Amino acid sequence: MNNQLPLGLNVAGRTALSATLALALAACGGGGGSTTPPPTGGTPTPPPVATCAISNQIAFANDVLNEWYLFPDLLDNSVSAAGFTNVQSYLDARVAPARAQSRDKGFTFATSIAEENALINSGSSAGFGIRLAFDSFNNRVFLFETFENAPGFQAGMDRGTELTAIGTTAANLQSVSSLMAAGGPQAVVDALGPSDPGVTRVIRFVPVGGAVIEASVTKTDFSLDPISDRYGALIINDGGRNVGYLNLRTFIVADASNQLRDAFQLFNSNNVSELIIDFRYNGGGLVDVSEVFGDLLGEGRVGQVWSRTVLRSSKSSENTTRLFRNEVNSLRATKVAFISTGNTASASELVINSMLPYLNADSVALVGGNTSGKPVGQFGFDFDACDLRIRAVTFQTVNANDEGEYFTGLASVVPNTCRADDNIFFPLGDANEDSVATALDFLAGLSCTAIAGGADQTAQSVGGRQTLQPEQPSAAQREIPGLF
Known part of the structure; x- marks a missing residue:
């Protein structure tokens, strides 16, 4: 399989996103991406000692950019690795000139090998299986799509449903409008909790044309179905x-x-x-x-x-x-x-x-x-010992x-x-x-x-509303905008 991300995924080679090498190239997008390793050019070699110090991870990311980045003249080579506490911040700084020219709008990123491979191979994700958009003017949040085999749909949520309150229990529900007013969209993201199986939230919501529902919904692992059985x-x-x-x-x-x-x-x-x-x-x-x-x-x-x-x-x-x-x-x-x-x-x-x-x-x-x-698209370069994949714009x-x-x-x-x-x-x-x-x-x-x-x-907009995205999205959230 060609894991090139059509302008957006990883390279574990030049063809399949699921195949990984020590430093594999998987291509995504159109770009998107691919999961195959680099055709013949090889990949940067991670440090021989399996240490996941941030300095080693950043050094690996630096080697990837220097050898493979599509726009070498749009890399900021004045950026020093010193002082960075995570790989993503370093990548953002290095590709800032390309981003300023709309050539790399967040397309170069660090992600988890395991999470991305699970997503590619089986559509595996964890969450409520709903996709959300927000209206910042009126402080409202709506579903624009839902996955049929996930907890949200099973609780009664579907396209057009409005979320009105979120809490960890029925006793501490906070209205979405108050969350938005106090902390903007990220406050809603935080209230929904991490994308981990077992995370439970009490959610009050209103389906299109229906009565108010209050339900306890637990995030689970589910498979992302590319083409819906209902309307695909x-x-x-x-x-x-x-x-x-x-x-x-x-x-x-x-x-x-x-x-x-x-x-x-x-x-x-x-x-x-x-x-x-x-x-x-x-x-x-x-x-x-x-x-x-x-x-x-x-x-x-x-x-x-x-x-x-x-x-x-x-x-x-x-x-x-x-x-x-x-x-x-x-x-x-x-x-x-x-x-x-x-x-x-x-x-x-x-x-x-x-x-x-x-x-x-x-x-x-x-x-x-x-x-x-x-x-443009990305190859995926893997630092296996640290579950680190660098998705860099390469084609x-x-x-x-x-x-x-x-x-x-x-x-x-x-x-x-x-x-x-x-x-x-x-x-x-x-x-x-x-x-x-x-x-x-x-x-x-x-x-x-x-x-x-x-x-x-x-x-990114949905019916005049903006797609709700976490500041630090998971592998699935990068590829499925608005997923929770």
């Missing part, structure tokens, strides 16, 4: 036309490839030629999965260029070209509407950008809001036309854009939900209002 793959009958709707939550779970194959089998069996691909909350993941997605969209294109991976000049011998491959359930869509928001990043953007050379200008649209802007992906400079999002790149709200009070996949309805209108040939481009339009 649907056939929408729109005026007698069968439109395929696909909502992919994440590329980070390896099994997403097989679930995509099942979805396209459904589309083929219903003679679908028009697609709505909903990436609105998809923060990216494995390059391998994005490549399978491309193959499924590539009927009749086997052997043509899907994407090119480009490293820094000193690593140009590792540049690769990925061609379309045969997939049994592939189709050639006549028209595609991609739903996106500021949470749409990495591998999601890779798929959209890589399809542009193969779709007529009037047959493709970006619907919703502008994307994040991440045409950029471009399409068959060598286009891939969408650092301020894809709104300025996709030929047609249609602005639409993300209405969390309708189910995902519902033809009446604003973004889905607008996508259907585009496919039907109706006009729309364009999305404004630019970096100011790419902030």
Whole structure:
């Protein structure tokens, strides 16, 4: 498996995020990432003694950046390791010039090998299985998605549910509005507790159109399902036309490839030629999965260029070209509407950008809001003795036309854009939900209002609310924005 993170994951090699070496390269994103080791270039060698002193971990991170970082001229080489108490702060300081140019917006980071591998291999995570967004003006917090096999959904929470109070017991509930007023979004994060199995919170919440519920909910280990059994793959009958709707939550779970194959089998069996691909909350993941997605969209294109991976000049011998491959359930869509928001990043953007050379200008649209802007990906470099993986930006992906400079999002790149709200009070996949309805209108040939481009339009948002993220996210929270 190609563990390149389409502009966003790790490298344990050049192909699979789950495979790790002493210093493995796993690629993520589109970038996203990959889990395979560096092709031939080797990786920095951790200190021979298994000591996890911060100085050793920082020295390892420094070696990774100096040898592999995609933008060597945008590293701050004046930064001294002295005085740093954690690896992430050191990485942030070194890549600050690239961040100032929107080339590395938090894409280079330190994470746990064990946590990330568990996430990639089985979708393993711990928590309530809910995704949250906040309204700072009105001090409110809402669910925008929930995982069906997790405690939150089982307690009655679903898309559009509002959290109104949180406590460790019913006796010490604090209202969300007071938490927000006193400490902002981080106060809500703190009140929800750590992402550890067994952590219990009493939560008062209000489902859409329902009565107030107060329940004790315990965080457990659960598997992140990339394609929901409820709304992940649907056939929408729109005026007698069968439109395929696909909502992919994440590329980070390896099994997403097989679930995509099942979805396209459904589309083929219903003679679908028009697609709505909903990436609105998809923060990216494995390059391998994005490549399978491309193959499924590539009927009749086997052997043509899907994407090119480009490293820094000193690593140009590792540049690769990925061609379309045969997939049994592939189709050639006549028209595609991609739903996106500021949470749409990495591998999601890779798929959209890589399809542009193969779709007529009037047959493709970006619907919703502008994307994040991440045409780069990460390899994962492992310091095994310390459970430390450095995800460093190491490559950029471009399409068959060598286009891939969408650092301020894809709104300025996709030929047609249609602005639409993300209405969390309708189910995902519902033809009446604003973004889905607008996508259907585009496919039907109706006009729309364009999305404004630019970096100011790419902030992570959900229905006008900001995605709730911890200051120190877990591996799952990095890849699944808003997850708790």
